[in-house]
Amino acid sequence: MTVTIYDVAREAGVSMATVSRVVNNNPNVKPQTRKKVFEAIERLGYRPNAVARGLASKKTTTVGVVIPDISNAIFAEVARGIEDIANMYHYNIILCNADKRKDKEIRVVNTLLEKQVDGLLFMGGTVTEEHLQAFKSANVPIVLCATTDEHGSMPSVDIDHESAAFDAVSALTGAGHRRIAMISGTLQDPSNGYARFQGYRRALEAAGIPYDESLVRVGNYRYESGVEAMKYFLELDERPTAVFAATDEMAIGAIHYIQDFGLRVPEDVSVISVDNTRMASMVRPQLSSVAQPMYDIGAVSMRLLTKLMKKEQVDQLRVILPHELITRQSVAAAR
Structure with a gap:
């Protein structure tokens, strides 16, 4: 009994x-x-009985975390930062995978709210009006983690994705490359997709290079879409001398296809990306990438949420953390 x-x-x-x-x-x-x-x-x-204690105190000391892809190493690093700070402030975590699907994201958000979580961290893709309606119906604080909403109306912690992409592409133009392709994420995604695409275009413009639509392919952030995009680029009459990929995983797919095609990285084609996951230093040649402080994004998001849950004073509801260009062996001077 x-x-x-x-x-x-x-x-x-x-x-x-x-x-x-x-x-x-x-x-x-x-x-x-x-x-x-x-x-x-x-x-x-x-x-x-935690449930009974929660009913009595109106607090469950539990935080819901919506993660877009639990198999993606970059989100695992964010989750680690979240958990470490949650433990420090004696909160438990309920982690839910949403598979980058809007319907599942909204369903998971509502399920977590029904579980009477004290707060919510949302790591999704595009924050739509439907998302915002679900958030507004909640009576607990919500912080966007590694993403932002289009209007900047929600508390959030992220990097400046446009500037990160600008720095990556500028490293290519600085090495003398003029024909630079991009493997983009979906342009409906305001951060990893559209913002990084805008950073790519801005870097081209800053270097006096006209934008060429044929040099952009939209991927799905995964290795296979990097392979497919690179296959398309290498079949062009005039191949690119450099490629900027919106994620490390797509960049590694591109590197492998270049090598399978019989070309060399970086001697024939330079490759650079954003994220700087552990895979960037595992591939050969090692991948140059713009580092996101993923652990810090998770930790700062959780700390911001604890302040909101405890009704402490918050000086900044939108936090932009710094990024850093990590130069390795995948970029060489244009020939």
């Missing part, structure tokens, strides 16, 4: 109110009484 607070009180010879105070770390309990209650809890194997 389930051990109850009444059983612990009877075993310890104290009131149920005293057991409750001990379980909830109330300081107004004598050390000797506290010891007696803990000994009774250990003997009986009592576990406090």
Whole structure:
């Protein structure tokens, strides 16, 4: 049978109110009484009912986290930052995978809210009006993590994706490349897709290079779409001398296809990307990439959420963290 607070009180010879105070770390309990209650809890194997405590306090000390792709290493790093700060502030995490599907994202958000989470971290793609309606109906704080909404109306933590892409492509133009292709994410995605595409165009313009629509292919952030895009580029009458990929995974797909085609990276085609996941240093040649501070994005997002949940003063609701260009062996001077 389930051990109850009444059983612990009877075993310890104290009131149920005293057991409750001990379980909830109330300081107004004598050390000797506290010891007696803990000994009774250990003997009986009592576990406090978190649901019942949540109903009484109107807090569950639980945070819901919506993650777009649990198999993607970059989101695992964000989740680690979230969890470390959550543990520091004694919050539990419910992690839900949404498969980058809008309908599932909204369903998961509503499910987490029904679970009475104290707050929500959303790591999705495009934040649509439907998302915003679901967020507005919540009576708990919500922070966008590694993404932003188009109008900047939600608290968020991210990098400047346009500037990150600009820096990556500028490294190529600085090496003398003029015919630069891009493997983009979906342009409906405001950060990884559209913002990085805008950064690509801005870097071309800054270098006096006209935009060529035939040098842009839209991928799905995955390795296979990098392979497919590179196959298209190498079949052009005038091949690009450099490629900017919106993610490391697509960039690695591009590198492998270039090599399978019989060309060399970076001697024949230079490749650069954004993200700087662990894969960037595992591929050969090692991939130059713009590093996102993914752990920090998760940690800062969770800290911002704790402040909102505790109604502490928040000086900045939209946080932009710095990025850094990591130069490795996949970029060479244009011939």
